[in-house]
Amino acid sequence: MRHFDLIVGTEEEFHIAGGSTDTLTALRRVRQLTQAVLVCKRGALGCSVFEGNIADDWSQVKIHSGVRVDVLNVLGAGDAFMSGLLRGYLNDESWEQACRYANACGALVVSRHGCAPAMPTKKELDDYLAREQSITRPDKDPRLNHLHRVTTRKQHWPELCVFAFDHRKQLVDIANEVGASESAIPPLKMLLLEGARQAALEAGLQNNSGILADTTFGQQALNDVTGQGWWIGRPVEMPGSYPLKLEHGDIGSQLVSWPQEHVVKCLVFYHPLDAESVRLEQEALIDEVYRACCQSGHDLLAGSHLAARCGRPK
Incomplete structure (x- = not known):
């Protein structure tokens, strides 16, 4: 002693x-x-x-x-x-x-x-x-x-270059227009991921590269890039929903199976003249998503788009 x-x-x-x-x-x-x-x-x-x-x-x-x-x-x-x-x-x-x-x-x-x-x-x-x-x-x-x-975040991203290919409805609409099967969309997502990798390599962006990819058609791409040091965002909103809806049901149940490195991305349409009921409904759901992220430890990326016209109660 x-x-x-x-x-x-x-x-x-x-x-x-x-x-x-x-x-x-x-x-x-x-x-x-x-x-x-x-x-x-x-x-x-x-x-x-x-x-x-x-x-x-x-x-x-x-x-x-x-x-x-x-x-x-x-x-x-x-x-x-x-x-x-x-x-x-x-x-x-x-x-x-x-x-x-x-x-x-x-x-x-x-x-x-x-x-x-x-x-x-x-x-x-x-x-x-x-x-x-x-x-x-x-x-x-x-x-x-x-x-x-x-x-207490394990990873800090001072700068990010993110390639977004979390489109769902748009790609389904294109497939329908040309008579293609929706089964062709997942392979397309893999091609987009490979393109992102090549672009990041050529530009020297290995340490600040990221993607936005969806669960619906991009699960294989998500699986492939997980654990590679990329920033990975996944949408939870139902495409085009206004008021906001979640695509795959209860957010807490979804996050149970998500890798910790995946970031929850939630896009909401908003208009300054929205009816109060619409605004409160959307805010409540965003708050629910945030609280679920706090509970699970996932980061949340929230984004807003100006709606073409204001939401009104039915």
């Missing part, structure tokens, strides 16, 4: 290290072996920092307490606490501030279902600390949830 500068543990862990079930006695025994700073985690009470001699009574020990939250899951709380503590410690901030970070990180993780995926980012943590007294349920705070979602 004499080689350590910092030792962090729960009361039970210090009991084991110090050979006593009395926490202060155990800490004194540990102190005999090391001059490291000792940080004792005390559960819902918070934590205490011991830089020198160990006090004889808890009344002489400062407790760094955090905001109480509803505990949904204890997994990951210790790791989260350590990450917050080290943020302050490694940046030469005060122990007061380091413990504030640590307690907040632990609170955020235990208030969510998940371990590593629940860990807060710096922006998220700072936002929580600025409002901690007013947030009783971090797991239900819209701004925190949004920050967690957008600051």
Whole structure:
């Protein structure tokens, strides 16, 4: 222990290290072996920092307490606490501030279902600390949830060159006009994907290339390009629907089978003079799609087109 500068543990862990079930006695025994700073985690009470001699009574020990939250899951709380503590410690901030970070990180993780995926980012943590007294349920705070979602993305795309061939109705109409079978559309989509690959290679766009392809006729193309480092968008709207309808039913059921790297693309037609009922109907469905994406972890690309004429109630 004499080689350590910092030792962090729960009361039970210090009991084991110090050979006593009395926490202060155990800490004194540990102190005999090391001059490291000792940080004792005390559960819902918070934590205490011991830089020198160990006090004889808890009344002489400062407790760094955090905001109480509803505990949904204890997994990951210790790791989260350590990450917050080290943020302050490694940046030469005060122990007061380091413990504030640590307690907040632990609170955020235990208030969510998940371990590593629940860990807060710096922006998220700072936002929580600025409002901690007013947030009783971090797991239900819209701004925190949004920050967690957008600051934990695995892939960032500063620039994209996307080839869209998610057309469905247009290609069906063309096939009908020339007397061709709809079965010819999936092979066409594969040719379009190959063309996109060749264009990306020639233009040096391998790291910022993408496609928009549909499930209806482009599933083979989607399967072929998945896992290749491309940005992949998939439409969920029924082509031409106004008010908005989803093509393959319930969005939550659809996303269960989608690879995580696939992006949900939802196009909606809109007109400033839309009837209120139409506007509210479309907004409700877009909100449903967004919430499903938040639940599944998929990104959402929402687009709007100006409708040729405003929607009216039937």
